[in-house]
Every structure is written in C-alpha cells, then in structure tokens.
Amino acid sequence: MRKVSVPVDMASEQKVILGVLSMRQLIYIVVGGALIYAYVPFLFNLMAGLPMTVQIIICAVSALPVVVIVIPLGFIKKKNYHMFLDYYLFIKFRAKTQHGKWRKGSRQKKWMEEL
Structure with a gap:
C-alpha cells in the first residue's frame, strides 16, 4: 500500500473568517462582546455623577x-494534547463522571460472577 503525505494539516481547525479566526473563536468573541455590551453601558x-x-x-x-x-478559552492551545483549552477542560470535567469496571479479555473473573 502506498503512503502519500498530505501537505495540509488536516487535524487543525479551519480558519473561515479571513483566514484568521475559526467559527469557534468567532463565537467566543461575539458572546464575550455581547456580555460586555450588556452590562458596561448600564x-x-x-456612575453618572463621577x-x-x-x-x-x-x-x-x-x-x-x-x-x-474568553481569550484563554478561545485562543490558548494545549500543545501537549493538540487541542484548545475549552475542549481540554470539557474532556477533563466529563471524565470525572465516567465510572465503571474495566477488564481485559472476554471471560469474566470469578469474583465478577459472584456480584
């Protein structure tokens, strides 16, 4: 089987906004800007007297x-894991809720059958 190297990084996000921002980053900027726009004028x-x-x-x-x-969640990348900080934190928080008994092989052990 032939192996062909791909000249483009297929694992990274596509920068759709002028080749600079991805859609995920744009959403973070828009939501952060909307939050600031909501409470700063109020x-x-x-403080009208100051x-x-x-x-x-x-x-x-x-x-x-x-x-x-907003800035760390949208733009900081975890180099060791090749993912952005928001997805890394999402995986870390989700992993705490996963519990189970893991075993190797197809047969159950005797102590598992007794349960």
Missing part, C-alpha cells in the same frame, strides 16, 4: 473578567 450610566475618566476606568476594570475568561 454601569456607565449608574468624572468621565473614573467612569471609563471602572468600566474597563469591570469588563476585564469577561476578557480573562
């Missing part, structure tokens, strides 16, 4: 937690 209007620079600084600091969550 917070800005809430000077403008203080309002802007407080709004920027309040938007920081969303940015700190």
Whole structure:
C-alpha cells in the first residue's frame, strides 16, 4: 500500500473568517462582546455623577473578567494534547463522571460472577 503525505494539516481547525479566526473563536468573541455590551453601558450610566475618566476606568476594570475568561478559552492551545483549552477542560470535567469496571479479555473473573 502506498503512503502519500498530505501537505495540509488536516487535524487543525479551519480558519473561515479571513483566514484568521475559526467559527469557534468567532463565537467566543461575539458572546464575550455581547456580555460586555450588556452590562458596561448600564454601569456607565449608574456612575453618572463621577468624572468621565473614573467612569471609563471602572468600566474597563469591570469588563476585564469577561476578557480573562474568553481569550484563554478561545485562543490558548494545549500543545501537549493538540487541542484548545475549552475542549481540554470539557474532556477533563466529563471524565470525572465516567465510572465503571474495566477488564481485559472476554471471560469474566470469578469474583465478577459472584456480584
């Protein structure tokens, strides 16, 4: 059987938005931006009596937690596992709920038959 090397990395995500962003990354940016857009104007209007620079600084600091969550989940890749951080965490959290008795071979052991 002949083996042919493929010149394109078939395992990575396709960058569909101008060759820079994948759809998954775009969804993270849109959801993070929508969250920030939802609460920052409310917070800005809430502090109407303060000077403008203080309002802007407080709004920027309040938007920081969303940015700190969205950027790592969407853009940081775990090199050892060849997957992005969101999928890696999804697998780790899902693995804690999987329990079972694993055995080798096709025959059951005596202690398993007694149960």
